[in-house]
Every structure is written in structure tokens, then in C-alpha cells.
Amino acid sequence: MIYNAKMECMSREDMRKLQSERLQKIVKTCYEKVPFYTRKMDELGVKPEDIKSIDDIVKLPFTTKHDLRDEYPYGLQAVPQSEIRRVHASSGTTGKPVVATYTQNDLDHWAEGVARVLAAGGVGKEDVVQVSYGYGLFTGGLGAHDGANKVGAVQLPTSAGNSEKQTMLMQDLGSTVLACTPSYALHLAEVIENSDKVNLKDLKLRVGFFGAEPWTEGMRRELQSKLGIKAYDIYGLTEMSGPGVGGECDCQDGTHLWEDMFFPEIINPETLQPCAPGEFGELVFTSLCKEAMPIIRYRTRDLTRLNYGKCACGRTAVRMDRILGRSDDMLIVRGVNVFPSQIETVLTEFPVFTPQYFITIDRKGNEDSFDLDVELRTEFFSPNPSKQMPYIKPLYDRIVSLCGIKPNIHIKEPGAITRSIGKAKHVEDKRNFRG
Ligand SMILES: [Zn+2]
Known part of the structure; x- marks a missing residue:
């Protein structure tokens, strides 16, 4: 099922036009409202008027995780505090975390990104979505939760942990959808295997959406056979909003990225120049709709490549290969x-x-x-x-x-x-x- 056919199946020409309009607007906001970007753009001698189409994105400065830490907590915010509705933070392994803020429109766009992924896996009003991502500052729990709400499904916010109890609830409450990290899904599968109270054949589980860490085709086969489900990739990062920057369709031949909201580029991490089409490199995103904390050319450190070829599902949204790894990893x-x-x-x-x-x-x-x-x-x-x-x-x-x-x-x-x-x-x- 396609949640937003207009955006997910837009012609390349129309998409570029939309991306160009949105980029111009976001660059103007960043230049006028965020001192960090005023300074960065002045250093490169770029003015908002120089950005006439999406191709001009290469003139703009990059943003790194280091920059986000330097601007902690609210340095990159482009709206007054009174417009902020929520704050999340990524788990910083050392030092300060990266903080993300959201206006109501940002929360709506985020929920739509997740809704598109869930709908691609056939999730709708009849479903019970068990959200076993952690709830809290981590974007996984509430992100998946709001997406499930958007498609009209029942939200079952079990969060992560308490694995015996949550597999029992999975059985008793008839969960049809599981959303969590792939490693936790594997753990739940083992708990079910060893349980004398929960039986795989009594579960209604049909599909799973797994993300927040890179995983492999082998892991997909394992999860599909152990849980008796179809397993989909859901991709995202806190800096862009959270999960739901993209997700797999039924073809499972690459992860579609919602490029009306998040413009992707692939660059050579050494030279910082754009890679040739189809070449592996570092994924870079510009948030095209974000109000509270728009980010220009964010270097994700994720290594992958993009495929602009037509997908059998009918979506025109670009597809990303499985993440080879995070260059940090x-x-x-x-x-x-x-x-x-x-x-x-x-x-x-x-x-x-x-x-x-x-x-x-x-x-x-x-x-x-x-x-x-x-x-x-x-x-x-x-x-x-x-x-x-x-x-x-x-x-x-x-x-x-x-x-x-x-x-x-x-x-x-x-x-x-x-x-x-x-x-x-x-x-x-x-x-x-x-x-
Ligand atoms: Zn597709």
C-alpha cells in the first residue's frame, strides 16, 4: 500500500522542482535565523540568492556531528522556544548528546515518514503495532509510535526490555506488527523459542520493521524464519528527525528514501566531492521540511550507494543499498x-x-x-x-x-x-x- 502516492511516486522532474523550492526556502531560513549557518556560508562566500536549484546544493557547507555537539543544546534552532513541542537526543557514547527539537509540523512530517514505511508493509487500521524500541529521548520508541498512530493502527507501547512479559503480551494481545532493533528482535525470537507459555504458532505476528543499527540479508532470513514474519528495513537518524527517513517496499530491493523531505547525496568522504551515480560513498542529508532545526548537508558517516532506477512497486523515490557500515564503526x-x-x-x-x-x-x-x-x-x-x-x-x-x-x-x-x-x-x- 502506498501512503502518499503524490510524493512517493512523483516524476523525477517534478521532484527536482519541489526539492529546489524547498532547498531555497530552507537555506534562506538557515542563513537568516541560525548564526552557525550565517558564519559557514559567509566563509564560503555563498548567499541564499546563489541557490537557484537543487544542483546548487554542492555550493553549501557541510554539517558534522562535531558541529552539532559544538552547538549543544539549541545553537542550530531556527524558531523561538515557544514553537518547540518536543526534544529528543541521540545516545552520545562520549560527552554531550546530539539534541533534536521539533515543532508540531516537524512531528507531523516525522510521523508521515514512518507511516509511509508501515503502509509499504501493509500496516493499517486492523493492525496491532508492538513498539519494542526504547521510549524516551531515543527517537525509536515515540517515532514508531506516532507513525503507527498515523496509519490508524493500535499502538502497543511495550518499549524495550522485560522480554518474557512482552512476548506474553505479543501472544495475548494479538500483536501483528513488531518494531524494534534487529538485535532485540532476534533476542525476542530466542525468548519465544525457549518459552513454555508462548508459542510461535499462536502468535498473530505478520511483519516486522527493524532499524537503528545496520543489519544484513542473513539477519533478515533469520528473523523471518524464527518469527514467521516478513522483515522490513526502516532507516532514519535523529539529526533528520528519527526513524522513517526511508524504508523498504514489498520488493525488498533497496530502502526508498523520502526525498521530498530529506535530500540525499553520496560523497567521497576523503575529497568531499560528489560520487558518480551508483558509486559507494558517504550518505549526506539535507532536511528540506524541518522547521525547528533545519540541517544542511549533514554527513551521516553511513556508507552506501543510491539507485535512481525504477522500482517494481511503482514508487519513484530513490533507493539506498543496505548500509555497508557507519564509517565510525x-x-x-x-x-x-x-x-x-x-x-x-x-x-x-x-x-x-x-x-x-x-x-x-x-x-x-x-x-x-x-x-x-x-x-x-x-x-x-x-x-x-x-x-x-x-x-x-x-x-x-x-x-x-x-x-x-x-x-x-x-x-x-x-x-x-x-x-x-x-x-x-x-x-x-x-x-x-x-x-
Ligand atoms: Zn519499491
Whole structure:
């Protein structure tokens, strides 16, 4: 189902016209109302009048996460405080978080972005949407909640955690839709598997919308088979609003981005120049509708590519490839670039392993070490190391050939690797603390 056919299926020509109009307006607002952008644009010698079409976006300055932290908390706000209806903040791992503010129109646009994704997965008035993203400053919970409200579905705000209770409610209250991080969905699937009260066959669960962390096709297969659902990607980031910057359609051949609201570019993260069409690079967004905190050319650090080809679903909205990784997440081990998601991809190729893993990186002498904890599924597990060996060798060979690093693999008992209820933590880099 297409929630807003006018916007999601607009001709390229009309979309560019709309994007050009909206960009001109947002640049004027930023230049006049936000001292940060006045200064940045003056430094580059760009005036709002120089922006005549969406192609002129390349003349504008970038905004980085660092800039958002410097302007903490309200430095980038373009409206008076009396127009603000809500504040969210991203989980800063160190130091100050990134704060996002919203007017009522911003909240409406955000809810529409999520509604478009839910509708693409067939969610409507008959559905019960269990929101198992955390509620709070994190945009996941309330974002999914407002989107479910917009499509007229029942909202079941279980939030994350209390997994036994929430799987019981899933069964008793007839949840048809699950929204959470993919790692938490996997954890819920395991709780259901081990429960004597909840039965997969008694669940009404039909679809799931998973986001807030990069995930793989292997994880999709795992979630679809374990939960008996169709699993869709929902993409977003707090700096643009939250979840619902885009999502997958039924074709599951790329994530459509709602480019009437969020203009995407792909740049080379080294040269900062635009990439050729179809080339991998860093995703950059400009919010075209945001009132409270419009952001120009925000560098997401997410690495992906864009496909402007026609989608079989009928939408013309550009499609984004699966996120290869966040450049911040990229590990450099013995000079080789590795993304944790590559390890997940390899693990899901081997049916004997669960998709759970934990990487520990350390430096011993002058050499980096890469230790990988993995779990065998219960039916394949034996505490006897000689019985584990036949499983280790093929996994080791595959990681060497795909990632170019030699891992020390440790097999753990099923369930031994810590499960997360929000965004998964897969890596500990001990080198950072040793200088
Ligand atoms: Zn499509």
C-alpha cells in the first residue's frame, strides 16, 4: 500500500522542482535565523540568492556531528522556544548528546515518514503495532509510535526490555506488527523459542520493521524464519528527525528514501566531492521540511550507494543499498578495514552458528589481535574442543577470504553472548585505552 502516492511516486522532474523550492526556502531560513549557518556560508562566500536549484546544493557547507555537539543544546534552532513541542537526543557514547527539537509540523512530517514505511508493509487500521524500541529521548520508541498512530493502527507501547512479559503480551494481545532493533528482535525470537507459555504458532505476528543499527540479508532470513514474519528495513537518524527517513517496499530491493523531505547525496568522504551515480560513498542529508532545526548537508558517516532506477512497486523515490557500515564503526585491524556487519554476514552463511558474535580487539606487542566469540546452535554444541574444530575451520577460512583478517575464534555455549535490548554492542576495542 502506498501512503502518499503524490510524493512517493512523483516524476523525477517534478521532484527536482519541489526539492529546489524547498532547498531555497530552507537555506534562506538557515542563513537568516541560525548564526552557525550565517558564519559557514559567509566563509564560503555563498548567499541564499546563489541557490537557484537543487544542483546548487554542492555550493553549501557541510554539517558534522562535531558541529552539532559544538552547538549543544539549541545553537542550530531556527524558531523561538515557544514553537518547540518536543526534544529528543541521540545516545552520545562520549560527552554531550546530539539534541533534536521539533515543532508540531516537524512531528507531523516525522510521523508521515514512518507511516509511509508501515503502509509499504501493509500496516493499517486492523493492525496491532508492538513498539519494542526504547521510549524516551531515543527517537525509536515515540517515532514508531506516532507513525503507527498515523496509519490508524493500535499502538502497543511495550518499549524495550522485560522480554518474557512482552512476548506474553505479543501472544495475548494479538500483536501483528513488531518494531524494534534487529538485535532485540532476534533476542525476542530466542525468548519465544525457549518459552513454555508462548508459542510461535499462536502468535498473530505478520511483519516486522527493524532499524537503528545496520543489519544484513542473513539477519533478515533469520528473523523471518524464527518469527514467521516478513522483515522490513526502516532507516532514519535523529539529526533528520528519527526513524522513517526511508524504508523498504514489498520488493525488498533497496530502502526508498523520502526525498521530498530529506535530500540525499553520496560523497567521497576523503575529497568531499560528489560520487558518480551508483558509486559507494558517504550518505549526506539535507532536511528540506524541518522547521525547528533545519540541517544542511549533514554527513551521516553511513556508507552506501543510491539507485535512481525504477522500482517494481511503482514508487519513484530513490533507493539506498543496505548500509555497508557507519564509517565510525569501521575497524582498522593490522591495516585492514573491517566492518562488524561483514562478520554477521559470514556467520549467517553457516547454519550451525547463531548470528550472535562479539569482537575483541587488542594489541599484543606491535601486533593487533582480533578475537571473535561465536555461538553454536544448541543442536551442534559440544563442550569438547575436538568436536568444535570441524566448525571453526570453514568459518575461519571464510572470514580470511572475505575480510582479509585472521581471527582467533572462540566457540561459546548457546546463549553465552550478551543480548542487547537496544542497539547491539558487538565490539570492544581495547587498543583505545592503551595509547
Ligand atoms: Zn519499491
